[in-house]
Amino acid sequence: MGLFSNKISREEVKPGDHIYSWRTAYVYAHHGIYVGGGKVVHFTRGGGRETETGTFLDKFVVSSSSPNYPQCLVCKDLSSFNGDKVITSCLDCFLAGGNLYLFKYDVSWAAFLAKPRGGTCTLEPSDPPEDVLFRADFHLLLDGWFGDYDVADNNCEDFAIYCKTGLLARCNKAILGTSGQVNSAVSASFAALVLSLSGLPVAGFGVYCYARLAGDVSMRRRRGDVTKVPLERLVALLNQR
Numbered sequence: 075m076g077l078f079s080n081k082i083s084r085e086e087v088k089p090g091d092h093i094y095s096w097r098t099a100y101v102y103a104h105h106g107i108y109v110g111g112g113k114v115v116h117f118t119r120g121g122g123r124e125t126e127t128g129t130f131l132d133k134f135v136v137s138s139s140s141p142n143y144p145q146c147l148v149c150k151d152l153s154s155f156n157g158d159k160v161i162t163s164c165l166d167c168f169l170a171g172g173n174l175y176l177f178k179y180d181v182s183w184a185a186f187l188a189k190p191r192g193g194t195c196t197l198e199p200s201d202p203p204e205d206v207l208f209r210a211d212f213h214l215l216l217d218g219w220f221g222d223y224d225v226a227d228n229n230c231e232d233f234a235i236y237c238k239t240g241l242l243a244r245c246n247k248a249i250l251g252t253s254g255q256v257n258s259a260v261s262a263s264f265a266a267l268v269l270s271l272s273g274l275p276v277a278g279f280g281v282y283c284y285a286r287l288a289g290d291v292s293m294r295r296r297r298g299d300v301t302k303v304p305l306e307r308l309v310a311l312l313n314q315r
């Protein structure tokens with residue numbers, strides 16, 4: 075694994091790792107938690123529709139992930155179901171032919187800003203692997219419930235960050251989810267606006283950096299708009315069932 079690349083080999087991935095794979099020519103990454111034994115737990119939409127945005131972009135994105143592919147014999151991948159669910163897939167189904175990348179935690183500000191785009195790392199440290207695996211299992215036990223999938227507010231990256239840190243947006247309708255890739259896209263368009271108004275590239279870049287840092291889950295925790303859900307609360311919920 076290089077210093078600036080998050081790409082890893084299958085031999086390097088460990089249980090409790092937050093992994094992702096680019097889809098559709100690097101337009102969107104799908105995120106999940108590696109749980110060991112060649113399996114990944116991830117939040118998805120039925121029919122491989124996790125990238126749908128409800129805009130004209132969908133016709134480009136959805137065409138690459140046809141819901142009509144044959145069901146995997148290894149994991150019986152459930153991506154062909156309808157609805158929003160946390161599911162287990164084999165690594166092959168999760169990667170869908172793409173490369174394997176490791177989402178990094180507890181990175182420095184410099185490393186965070188050195189990344190050309192969001193959705194690849196965070197300033198926030200990860201909890202121990204056993205806590206991460208517990209959260210992933212917990213949502214499988216709840217029949218895959220993690221609320222309604224929303225590309226901006228509640229997506230596969232939000233689920234993986236939540237498993238790693240226990241942090242959830244206080245309000246499901248927050249302007250930005252914990253998702254770095256959505257935040258990065260919003261920051262980029264905001265920076266482009268400032269650039270066009272000021273004509274100063276450096277001003278646009280400064281705003282881009284500020285907006286990305288401000289949107290990172292670590293900064294949001296300090297502001298109090300994401301909050302940690304204690305494991306004890308999840309255990310209590312399980313015992314009520």
Ligand SMILES: [Zn+2]
Nearest residue numbers: 146149164167
């Ligand atoms: Zn599979």
